[in-house]
Amino acid sequence: MKTEQGIALVDRDEDGVDRAFREDVLAGLRQRQKAIPARWLYDDAGSQLFEDITELEEYYPTRAETEILEARSTEFAELIGTGRAVVEFGSGSSVKTPLLLRAIDPAAYVPLDISGDFLRMSAAALAEKFPALNVYPVEADFMRQVELPGEVLGTKKLGFFPGSTIGNMVARTAVDLLRSMRATLGAEEGEMPLLLIGMDLVKDRKVLEAAYDDARGVTGEFNLNLARRINRELSGGIPVDALRHLARWNDDYARIEMHLQAVRDIAFTVAGENFAMSEGETIHTENSHKFTRRSANTLLLAGGWAPKKRWTDEQGRFSLILAEATEKRDAP
Known part of the structure; x- marks a missing residue:
C-alpha cells in the first residue's frame, strides 16, 4: 500500500x-x-x-446512489474492467467509493478535492480499507484541468463523479467541467477514459x-x-x-x-x-x-462524453451513468 x-x-x-x-x-x-x-x-x-x-432522512440521493452501486456491482465490473486508476472528483464518501473500488479492483485511487484536510482524512480512511491499493490524493480545484500524479500516467482511467454535483452548475459551467475532466483523464494508448457520474432526477417538488x-x-x-x-x-x-x-x-x-x-x-x-x-x-x-434522460445525455455529449449505460434506483429517483470520452476533446 x-x-x-x-x-x-x-x-x-x-x-x-x-x-x-x-x-x-x-x-x-x-x-x-x-x-x-x-x-x-x-x-x-x-x-x-x-x-x-447525506445521512438525513429527507436527503434521498446518497441512499439511492448507494442502492445502485450495491445492486449493479457485477455490471460495473463487466463494463469497466479491472486495473484502471480511479480518479474521483471530490473526496470520496465513506460509503459510496468503497463500493465502486470493491467492484472493479482498480490499480490506483486518485481523489481530487479543494479541501485539503478533508481530502487527506478521506484518503487515509480509504487506504485503511484497501491496504493493497495505491492512493494518491491531490489537493486541487478540479473545475480546471489537473495534472495527475506521475504514478498513474500510462494507466487507463475511470473518472468518478458521484452525488450529482454536476447539478450544482449552470449548463455552460457543467460543460466546461466535463471537458476539463476529459483533459485531466487523457487517453492511454488510444483507449478513451470512462466516466461514472451521478445525476439526480426530476421528481415531486x-x-x-x-x-x-x-x-x-x-x-x-x-x-x-x-x-x-x-x-x-x-x-x-x-x-x-x-x-x-x-x-x-x-x-x-x-x-x-x-x-x-x-x-x-x-x-x-x-x-x-x-x-x-x-x-x-x-x-x-x-x-x-435535476435531470431527465434526455437532458442528462445532452449535457454529457456537449461535454465530450458519450453515454454507454444508465442505471436508476428502484424508485427512479437517481441515476448513475457510465460514459466514454469521445475522440475529440472539444466535441459538441
Missing part, C-alpha cells in the same frame, strides 16, 4: 488565502443578485456538514424541497457556514445571525436554489470592501439541477 500525503495545487497568497475564493466572493457580492459559486461551501467544516446531510431544507436544520448550517468561512478567511464582517437559509424549487430551470436571505438591513465588509443587503435580499449560494 502506498499513500501519498497529497499534492497541493491550490493557488494561495502570502497570507494563505485561496486567491480564487477571494476573487469569486468579491465578484459575487458586487453583483445585483449576489451569488457565490457552490464549490466554496466545501471547506473542511462544510465538507463534514455535507457528510452529515415537496420531496425536492424537503431534501434541501431538512427539519433538523443541518442544510441550513451547511449554507450559513459559507458566511462563517468568508468571515474567517477573508476578514469578513457578515452578521451571520442576520441571515437565514432559503431553499426553493425553480421549475423554469428544473433546479433547487439555495440562498442566504437577509432578515434585516445589513452592512458589512469583506477583504476591505464594503457591501450592504436590504431585508429580503439574498446571496444565491447553490443550484441543484
Whole structure:
C-alpha cells in the first residue's frame, strides 16, 4: 500500500488565502443578485456538514446512489474492467467509493478535492480499507484541468463523479467541467477514459424541497457556514445571525436554489470592501439541477462524453451513468 500525503495545487497568497475564493466572493457580492459559486461551501467544516446531510432522512440521493452501486456491482465490473486508476472528483464518501473500488479492483485511487484536510482524512480512511491499493490524493480545484500524479500516467482511467454535483452548475459551467475532466483523464494508448457520474432526477417538488431544507436544520448550517468561512478567511464582517437559509424549487430551470436571505438591513465588509443587503435580499449560494434522460445525455455529449449505460434506483429517483470520452476533446 502506498499513500501519498497529497499534492497541493491550490493557488494561495502570502497570507494563505485561496486567491480564487477571494476573487469569486468579491465578484459575487458586487453583483445585483449576489451569488457565490457552490464549490466554496466545501471547506473542511462544510465538507463534514455535507457528510452529515447525506445521512438525513429527507436527503434521498446518497441512499439511492448507494442502492445502485450495491445492486449493479457485477455490471460495473463487466463494463469497466479491472486495473484502471480511479480518479474521483471530490473526496470520496465513506460509503459510496468503497463500493465502486470493491467492484472493479482498480490499480490506483486518485481523489481530487479543494479541501485539503478533508481530502487527506478521506484518503487515509480509504487506504485503511484497501491496504493493497495505491492512493494518491491531490489537493486541487478540479473545475480546471489537473495534472495527475506521475504514478498513474500510462494507466487507463475511470473518472468518478458521484452525488450529482454536476447539478450544482449552470449548463455552460457543467460543460466546461466535463471537458476539463476529459483533459485531466487523457487517453492511454488510444483507449478513451470512462466516466461514472451521478445525476439526480426530476421528481415531486415537496420531496425536492424537503431534501434541501431538512427539519433538523443541518442544510441550513451547511449554507450559513459559507458566511462563517468568508468571515474567517477573508476578514469578513457578515452578521451571520442576520441571515437565514432559503431553499426553493425553480421549475423554469428544473433546479433547487439555495440562498442566504437577509432578515434585516445589513452592512458589512469583506477583504476591505464594503457591501450592504436590504431585508429580503439574498446571496444565491447553490443550484441543484435535476435531470431527465434526455437532458442528462445532452449535457454529457456537449461535454465530450458519450453515454454507454444508465442505471436508476428502484424508485427512479437517481441515476448513475457510465460514459466514454469521445475522440475529440472539444466535441459538441
